[in-house]
Amino acid sequence: MFKGMIHKNTAFFLAALFVVFLFLPxxxxxxxxxxxxxxxxxxxxxxxxxxxxxFGGLFQFHHGVFYGVGAYAIALLVKKTPIPExxxxxxxxxxxxxxxxxxxxxxIRLSKLYFAMIQISLGSLLWALAFRWYGFTGGDDGIHGIPxxxxxxxxxxxxxxxxxxxxxxxxxxxxxxxxxxxxTLQAARDNEQRxxxxxxxxxxHQLFAIVIASFFAGIAGVLFVVLERSVFPDLLFWTLSLExxxxxxxxxxxxxxxxxxxxxxxxxxxxxIGIQTEYWxxxxxxxxxxxxxxxxxxxxxxxxxxxxxxxEAVTERGx
Amino acid sequence: MDIAxxxxxxxxALQLLVGLSRAMILFIISAGLxxxxxxxxxxxxxxxxxxxxxxxxxxxxxxxxxxxxxxWLSLILAPxxxxxxxxxxxxxxxxxxxxxxxxxxxxxxxxxxxIFGDLVKFFWGVDYKxxxxxxxxxxxxxxxxxxxxxxxxxxxxxxxxVGFALWLFVSKTRIGKISKAASVDRMMVGAxxxxxxxxxxxxxxxxxxxxxxxxxxxxxxxxxxxxMDHTIIMEAFLIVVIGGLxxxxxxxxxxxxxxxxxxxxxxxxxQFAIIFPYLAVVIxxxxxxxxxxxxxx
Numbered sequence: 148m149f150k151g152m153i154h155k156n157t158a159f160f161l162a163a164l165f166v167v168f169l170f171l172p173x174x175x176x177x178x179x180x181x182x183x184x185x186x187x188x189x190x191x192x193x194x195x196x197x198x199x200x201x202f203g204g205l206f207q208f209h210h211g212v213f214y215g216v217g218a219y220a221i222a223l224l225v226k227k228t229p230i231p232e233x234x235x236x237x238x239x240x241x242x243x244x245x246x247x248x249x250x251x252x253x254x255i256r257l258s259k260l261y262f263a264m265i266q267i268s269l270g271s272l273l274w275a276l277a278f279r280w281y282g283f284t285g286g287d288d289g290i291h292g293i294p295x296x297x298x299x300x301x302x303x304x305x306x307x308x309x310x311x312x313x314x315x316x317x318x319x320x321x322x323x324x325x326x327x328x329x330x331t332l333q334a335a336r337d338n339e340q341r342x343x344x345x346x347x348x349x350x351x352h353q354l355f356a357i358v359i360a361s362f363f364a365g366i367a368g369v370l371f372v373v374l375e376r377s378v379f380p381d382l383l384f385w386t387l388s389l390e391x392x393x394x395x396x397x398x399x400x401x402x403x404x405x406x407x408x409x410x411x412x413x414x415x416x417x418x419x420i421g422i423q424t425e426y427w428x429x430x431x432x433x434x435x436x437x438x439x440x441x442x443x444x445x446x447x448x449x450x451x452x453x454x455x456x457x458x459e460a461v462t463e464r465g466x
Numbered sequence: 467m468d469i470a471x472x473x474x475x476x477x478x479a480l481q482l483l484v485g486l487s488r489a490m491i492l493f494i495i496s497a498g499l500x501x502x503x504x505x506x507x508x509x510x511x512x513x514x515x516x517x518x519x520x521x522x523x524x525x526x527x528x529x530x531x532x533x534x535x536x537x538w539l540s541l542i543l544a545p546x547x548x549x550x551x552x553x554x555x556x557x558x559x560x561x562x563x564x565x566x567x568x569x570x571x572x573x574x575x576x577x578x579x580x581i582f583g584d585l586v587k588f589f590w591g592v593d594y595k596x597x598x599x600x601x602x603x604x605x606x607x608x609x610x611x612x613x614x615x616x617x618x619x620x621x622x623x624x625x626x627x628v629g630f631a632l633w634l635f636v637s638k639t640r641i642g643k644i645s646k647a648a649s650v651d652r653m654m655v656g657a658x659x660x661x662x663x664x665x666x667x668x669x670x671x672x673x674x675x676x677x678x679x680x681x682x683x684x685x686x687x688x689x690x691x692x693x694m695d696h697t698i699i700m701e702a703f704l705i706v707v708i709g710g711l712x713x714x715x716x717x718x719x720x721x722x723x724x725x726x727x728x729x730x731x732x733x734x735x736x737q738f739a740i741i742f743p744y745l746a747v748v749i750x751x752x753x754x755x756x757x758x759x760x761x762x763x
Contacts, residue, residue: 268751
C-alpha cells in the first residue's frame with residue numbers, strides 16, 4: 148500500500164519513533180506526557196489546516212472553528228444526550244465536517260481575502276453563539292467535567308488514545324495527499340485556470356478539501372476534550388485560528404511534517420518560556436517576525452530545501 | 467414580536483442613535499484600516515493594537531494633565547503618539563515587506579499585534595483603566611423626550627467631521643491623490659518619479675492616526691483593558707470588507723450597518739445582540755461578494 152510512497156529508511160525511522168513514543172509514559176513524568184499529548188492534538192489540527200492552506204492554497208483563516216465545533220459536539224453529545232459515548236466519538240468529527248461543508252459552500256464562491264473574511268464572519272457568528280447561549284453551551288464559562296470512558300481517562304490512558312488516533316490520522320492525511328485527489332488539489336493551487344481548462348472541477352475539489360480538513364480538525368477537537376475534559380468559547384475565537392496558521396508557518400507550508408514541528412515549537416514556547424516570563428508571546432512574535440523576514444519557507448521547509456541541495460550535490464558529484 | 471409596541475417609537479429611535487454613535491467610532495477605526503488596505507495592500511492586524519495603544523495613551527495624558535484640558539489634549543496627543551509608533555514600525559519593518567504575499571503580511575502584522583500587546587502590558591500593567599469625560603460631555607441630553615448620553619452625541623458630531631477631513635485629504639490634497647493613484651498602479655506612479663515609499667508611509671501613518679483617535683475617543687465610554695484589540699480588529703476587518711476594500715465611504719456604510727444591526731439586536735434579543743452584526747456581514751457578503759461599494763482592489 149505504501150510502496151514507493153516513502154523511503155524505506157524513513158519508514159524504519161518513523162516506526163522506531165512510534166515505539167519510543169509508546170514507551171515515553173514509562174520514562175518521563177506525567178506532566179511531560181500531558182504536554183506531548185497536547186502537542187499531538189495541536190499538531191493534528193495544524194496538519195489538517197495545512198491540507199487546505201499549504202496544499203490547497205485557500206485562505207482558510209478561521210480553521211479553529213471546526214476544531215471548536217468538534218470539541219463542542221462531543222461535549223454536548225456526551226453531556227446532553229443518552230447516546231453511548233463511543234458513538235459520540237464517531238459522530239463528533241462528522242458534525243465538524245458538516246460545519247465545514249456548510250461554511251465551505253458559502254465561502255467557496257469567493258476567493259482570497261474575501262473567502263477569508265466571510266469565513267471569519269461565519270466563524271465569529273458561531274463563537275458569539277457559544278459565548279452567549281448560556282442555556283445550551285454554557286456561555287463564556289464553557290462546559291467542564293465532561294465524563295469520558297474510564298478506558299481513556301487519566302493522563303497516560305488519554306495519551307495512548309491520542310497517540311494512536313494521531314498516527315492513524317496522519318497516515319490517512321498522507322494517503323489523501325498522495326492520492327490523485329491530493330495531486331489535483333496541489334495542481335489547482337499552482338494554477339487554477341489551467342486546471343479548469345483541462346476539465347478539473349476546481350471549486351469542488353477545494354470544497355472537498357475543506358470538508359476533509361474540518362473532519363480532521365473535528366477529531367483534534369475531540370482529542371482536546373479527551374485530554375482537557377472541558378470546552379470554552381476561546382476554542383472558536385479567531386486568535387486561535389491565527390495561532391494554528393503560525394504553527395504551519397513556523398514549520399513550513401509546503402511540507403507534510405512541518406506543522407508538527409511548528410506545533411511543537413509553539414507549545415514549547417508557551418509552556419516552558421511561559422513559566423519563566425509572562426511575556427512569552429513577545430518572544431514568539433519576535434521569532435515569528437524574524438522567520439517571516441529570513442525564512443519564509445519555515446523551519447522544516449528550510450532544512451528540507453538544504454537537504455535536497457546536498458543530495459543533488461552528492462548525486463552530481465557521483466556522476 | 468412587534469417592536470414598536472414593546473418599546474415605543476422614541477425608544478427605538480434613541481437605541482438607533484446609540485448604535486449610530488458606536489458606528490462613528492467603528493467608522494473612524496475602519497476608515498484607517500481601509501486606507502492602509504487600499505493604498506498599501508497590507509491587511510494590518512496590528513491596527514487594533516494601535517487603537518488599544520491610543521486608548522492607553524489617552525489614559526496617561528488624562529493622568530498627567532487632568533481635568534477637561536486633559537481630555538481634549540488626549541484627543542490630540544494620543545493619536546499623535548500612535549502615529550509616531552506606526553511611523554517607526556513602517557520605516558523599520560513594513561517598508562521591506564510590501565512585495566510579500568498577503569498571508570505573510572497578515573501573519574507579520576499578527577506578530578506585531580502580539581508585540582504591541584505585550585509592550586502595553588509592560589508599560590501600563592494589566593489593570594483596568596478608565597478615563598472620565600469632561601463635565602460638558604457628561605450627563606445626558608433630552609432627545610425625543612428621553613435622556614441620551616451627551617458623549618454619544620459628541621461622537622455623532624465628531625464622526626462626520628473626521629470623515630469630511632479624510633475625504634478632503636484623499637481627494638483634494640496632492641499626496642492624497644498620489645496615494646489614490648498608487649493604490650491602483652504603484653509601478654506607474656513610481657515611474658513618474660514619485661517616491662512611492664514615502665507616499666505609502668504617509669498613508670500608513672494617517673491610517674494609524676485614525677486608529678489612535680478611535681482609541682482616544684472610546685476611552686471614556688468603556689474600561690480600557692488588554693484584549694480590547696482582539697474584538698475591534700475583527701469588527702473593523704469585517705466592516706472594511708462589506709464596504710468594499712480600500713473604499714473610505716464603504717467603511718462608513720459598513721460601520722453604519724454594524725452599529726445599527728447591533729442596536730436592533732439589543733432591542734430584539736439582548737442576549738444575542740453581538741450575533742446580529744456578524745449575521746448582517748454574512749448576508750451582505752452572500753449577496754454582494756465584493757462588498758457594497760466599489761473596491762479599489
